[in-house]
Amino acid sequence: MINWEVIIWTCVTLAVIMGVIGLILYAISAKNMRNKRKELSEVHTDMKVGSRIMFAGGIYGKIVSMEGEDTLRVEVAPKIVITISRYAVQSIVK
Incomplete structure (x- = not known):
């Protein structure tokens, strides 16, 4: 004979623990x-x-100029400058 009350309370207890x-x-x-x-x-x-x-x-690159609020001109290699969004910058290298 299966004791369904014990099974239900066990399931409820596990659900509460998982929720916490x-x-x-x-x-x-x-x-x-x-x-x-x-x-x-x-x-x-x-x-x-x-x-x-x-x-x-x-x-990696170096900021050459800041154009407007959202764009930067960045030198990634000698004489190679690209325009990027400022939100593409992950970190400032110290």
């Missing part, structure tokens, strides 16, 4: 996303002409 674990993981993930967003915001405000930068794709 999910909430904890969500809170940790949200905190990490806020920190990353703050870090990128600081990178975008600290950029200036002459800064060495790294793109999101891993390419």
Whole structure:
């Protein structure tokens, strides 16, 4: 004879435990996303002409000029200058 009451309470207990674990993981993930967003915001405000930068794709360059609010001219090799969005910059290389 199967005791269905025990099976149901076990399932409910497991569901509650999984829900609590999910909430904890969500809170940790949200905190990490806020920190990353703050870090990128600081990178975008600290950029200036002459800064060495790294793109999101891993390419390094030096800012030659800033055109408008969203575009940068970046020298990636001697005499090779490209125009990029400032939001493609991942970090400023110190």
